[in-house]
Amino acid sequence: MRLVPDTIAGRTIAVLLLGLTALHLASIWAYQLGLDSEVGLTNAARTAERLISIKSTLSRLPAEKREETAHTLSGGALEVHYSTVPLAVAPAVMTGPASALQSEIEKSTKTHRDGGLIVGTPAQGTGTRTDPHLTLVSMRLPDGGWVNTNIAVLDGAHNSRGAIIVSTALMALGVLGIALGMARSVTQPIRKCAEEAKRVYVTSEPQPIPVDGPKEVRELAASFNEMQLRVKKLVDERTLMLAAISHDLKSPLARLRLRLEDVADEDVRRAIETDFDDMLQMIGSSLEFLRSDHTGEERQRLDLGAIVRTICDDFADQGLAVTLERQDKAIFTGRRLALKRAFANLIGNALKYGQSATVRVLAAPQNVTLEIEDQGPGIPEDELEKVLAPFYRIEASRSRDTGGTGLGLTIAQSVIESHGGTLQLKNRPEGGLLVRVVLAKVEGS
Incomplete structure (x- = not known):
C-alpha cells in the first residue's frame, strides 16, 4: 500500500492537511497547558486566601x-x-495542585515548613474515605x-477534549476544501x-494547450507548445526530403x-531487371510509408467494421481464405484511406504468410479492437518487436522471392499510432500469429 500520494494534488493536500493539523494540535496543547496552569494558580491563590x-x-x-x-x-x-490533632498526613509525593496550595498558604502567612501546615490525604482512623479529588489541609x-x-x-476539571476534536475536525475540513481547490488549479494545466503530449501527431496539426495557471505551469505550457511546433x-x-529523394x-x-535493352x-x-524491380518496389513502399505520415487527409467519422468487411x-x-468472424459497428474518427491501407497490409500479411486469416472487429465504449489470426x-x-522496424524481414519466411520489402508492418504501425492506437503482435499457443490493433476513441469519435 502506498503511504505517500503519487500525484502533485495528493501530496499538496497531504502536506497541508498533516502540517496544519499538527501545528493546530500543538498550539491548542500549548494554550491548554498554559490555561490549566493559570487556572490552577488562580484557584490555589483564592483557596489559600480563604483558608487563611x-x-x-x-x-x-x-x-x-x-x-x-x-x-x-x-x-x-x-x-x-x-x-486538637491534625487530620491530614503529608503524602509521599505531593500533587501539583496540592503543592501550589501549600506554596500559596506559606507565602501569604510568611511561615516555613515547621510542621504547622499539612496539605495531603486523610490520616488513618479518621473515617474519611480517600478520594483522588479530595485534599485535606490541617493548619495549627x-x-x-x-x-x-x-x-x-x-483544581477543578477543565476537560476540553471534545472542543479540541471539533475544532481540529473543522480545521481539517476547511484545509481539505482549500487544498482541493488549490491543487486542482495547479494540476489541471x-x-x-x-x-x-499523448495526442502529438494524433491530429493533423499540433493542438496548443492554454497558457494559464501559476508561473511554472505557464512556462511549461509555453515550452510544450513551442516543442510541438519544432517537432512538426x-x-x-x-x-518531404525523403519523399523527394525516393521520387x-x-x-x-x-x-x-x-539501357538494359542493349545488354546482349x-x-x-x-x-539486372529483377534487381531493378526490387529497387522500384522498395522505393514505392518507401513513398507509401512517407505518405502514411504526411497525407493531409482530413479526419472523418467512419465505421471501421464496414471498412474491414470491404477489405x-x-x-x-481473389480466392483467399479470409473469414470475418465478428463485425461490430465501430464508429471512429480518423483518416479513412490511411486506416484502410493499414488494415489491408495486416490482413494481407496474414494471408501471405499464414495461409488464412480470421478477422474480428470488437467495439467497446472507450476503444475499438481489430484482431487478425x-x-x-x-x-x-x-x-516480434524487430519486425516492426523499417525494412526488417525474417529471411526464413519472408525472402525477396515473396516480394516483401519489410515496410508493410511499419506503415501499418505508423498509421495506427498516428490515430493514437497501438499495434501488438503475439504468437498463439495453438500456432499462428495474433495481430491486435487497439484504437482509443477520443472526444468526438
Missing part, C-alpha cells in the same frame, strides 16, 4: 466555640472542622489546636499538458531500365 481567613477567625475564638464556628464557615467546596493555631479543612476538587517542422522537413530516384532508374546476355539482363470481401474475391508458423519471440 478561616484560620485567623478561629484563632480569635475560645476553643469551645471553634467547632460550631467552623461549621458556620464551611460551604461550597470547603468543609471546616476544629480538633497559635494555642496548639488545629483547623482541618476538606477541599473537594481543588499539467494534466492537460500530459493529455496533449522537423518531421515535415524530414518527410527523384525513379527517373534515373527508368533510364537505366531502357539474356541471363545477365534478366538478373475482407476484396481478398475473398492466421495459421502460419508465427514469429520467433525475439523477433
Whole structure:
C-alpha cells in the first residue's frame, strides 16, 4: 500500500492537511497547558486566601466555640472542622495542585515548613474515605489546636477534549476544501499538458494547450507548445526530403531500365531487371510509408467494421481464405484511406504468410479492437518487436522471392499510432500469429 500520494494534488493536500493539523494540535496543547496552569494558580491563590481567613477567625475564638464556628464557615467546596490533632498526613509525593496550595498558604502567612501546615490525604482512623479529588489541609493555631479543612476538587476539571476534536475536525475540513481547490488549479494545466503530449501527431496539426495557471505551469505550457511546433517542422522537413529523394530516384532508374535493352546476355539482363524491380518496389513502399505520415487527409467519422468487411470481401474475391468472424459497428474518427491501407497490409500479411486469416472487429465504449489470426508458423519471440522496424524481414519466411520489402508492418504501425492506437503482435499457443490493433476513441469519435 502506498503511504505517500503519487500525484502533485495528493501530496499538496497531504502536506497541508498533516502540517496544519499538527501545528493546530500543538498550539491548542500549548494554550491548554498554559490555561490549566493559570487556572490552577488562580484557584490555589483564592483557596489559600480563604483558608487563611478561616484560620485567623478561629484563632480569635475560645476553643469551645471553634467547632460550631467552623461549621458556620464551611460551604461550597470547603468543609471546616476544629480538633486538637491534625487530620491530614503529608503524602509521599505531593500533587501539583496540592503543592501550589501549600506554596500559596506559606507565602501569604510568611511561615516555613515547621510542621504547622499539612496539605495531603486523610490520616488513618479518621473515617474519611480517600478520594483522588479530595485534599485535606490541617493548619495549627497559635494555642496548639488545629483547623482541618476538606477541599473537594481543588483544581477543578477543565476537560476540553471534545472542543479540541471539533475544532481540529473543522480545521481539517476547511484545509481539505482549500487544498482541493488549490491543487486542482495547479494540476489541471499539467494534466492537460500530459493529455496533449499523448495526442502529438494524433491530429493533423499540433493542438496548443492554454497558457494559464501559476508561473511554472505557464512556462511549461509555453515550452510544450513551442516543442510541438519544432517537432512538426522537423518531421515535415524530414518527410518531404525523403519523399523527394525516393521520387527523384525513379527517373534515373527508368533510364537505366531502357539501357538494359542493349545488354546482349539474356541471363545477365534478366538478373539486372529483377534487381531493378526490387529497387522500384522498395522505393514505392518507401513513398507509401512517407505518405502514411504526411497525407493531409482530413479526419472523418467512419465505421471501421464496414471498412474491414470491404477489405475482407476484396481478398475473398481473389480466392483467399479470409473469414470475418465478428463485425461490430465501430464508429471512429480518423483518416479513412490511411486506416484502410493499414488494415489491408495486416490482413494481407496474414494471408501471405499464414495461409488464412480470421478477422474480428470488437467495439467497446472507450476503444475499438481489430484482431487478425492466421495459421502460419508465427514469429520467433525475439523477433516480434524487430519486425516492426523499417525494412526488417525474417529471411526464413519472408525472402525477396515473396516480394516483401519489410515496410508493410511499419506503415501499418505508423498509421495506427498516428490515430493514437497501438499495434501488438503475439504468437498463439495453438500456432499462428495474433495481430491486435487497439484504437482509443477520443472526444468526438
